Amino acid sequence: MRNTLSADQALDLLGLRAGQSVLVTGAAGGVGAHAVELAHTRGLHVTVLAAPADAEFLAARGADRFQPRDDALAPTAYDGVLDAAGLGAAALAAVRDGGAYVGLWPGREPEAERGIRIAALDVRADGARLAALSGLVDEGRVQARxxxxxxxxxxxxxxxxxxxxxxxxxxxxxx
Incomplete structure (x- = not known):
């Protein structure tokens, strides 16, 4: 459940609202796949960056759009980026002016630019949140790989x- 809690807290840091767009890099990984599921449950439009072999897996978890990881990212296309692949500046370039970027490794986040909020996840223990996330597992809305x-x-x-x-x-x- 640590990966699920990490994904949930990273999405909280992004601060996006239902209807906004998010790009999840490293979307087929442990944190990334749960971020896709949780972003979908929050009503976000989810684009994933991953290997082509993972497209079907990610679509089943709620991805609205798939982008092969070797293709160039469209500049300023997303309200937020959850950078689970550690792409840094390349992922930041995909964020709209005034959007949000969250990385998973404190100290490795890119420099802020264009009014983009930058954050790095520092996972905090949260029993109440884990209980809520366990409920999503029970409902089949979050699945372990x-x-x-x-x-x-x-x-x-x-x-x-x-x-x-x-x-x-x-x-x-x-x-």
Whole structure:
């Protein structure tokens, strides 16, 4: 749930209202995918920047528009950008004058320009928010991306697979 809480708090920092547009970079990642789902539930118009192989996955989570990550971003096209890929200045260029930019790594955010509000997420513990987000999971509006499940007795195999990298989602150990 940490990724979900991170996405939720990052969207709060953007401060966008229903009907506004948001670009989520790194949209197929742990925080990015939940940001897409939560932005959709907030009534935002969601554009995602990700690999073409993730287009269907992201559409199922509420993306309104897909942009391949290797294509150039349209300048000043969005009310806000949640930069889960750490693109910095390249993502900032996609924000409209007076819009908002939120990155996930404090200290790595680009310099403010054109009246754009800049913020970096510093996730805070929030039990009440986690309970509300758990409700969205129960409703099926937020979904975990599970790459593979392993029985608890195969924990060593699961760790070895995790060490290989390249997973699209989490590994889950099942008792």
């Amino acid at each position: 599970v790459a593979r499940t392993y029985p608890l007795g195969a924990a060593a195999e699961a760790h070895a697979r995790l060490a290989e990298g390249g997973l699209r989602g989490r590994i889950v150990l099942v008792p």
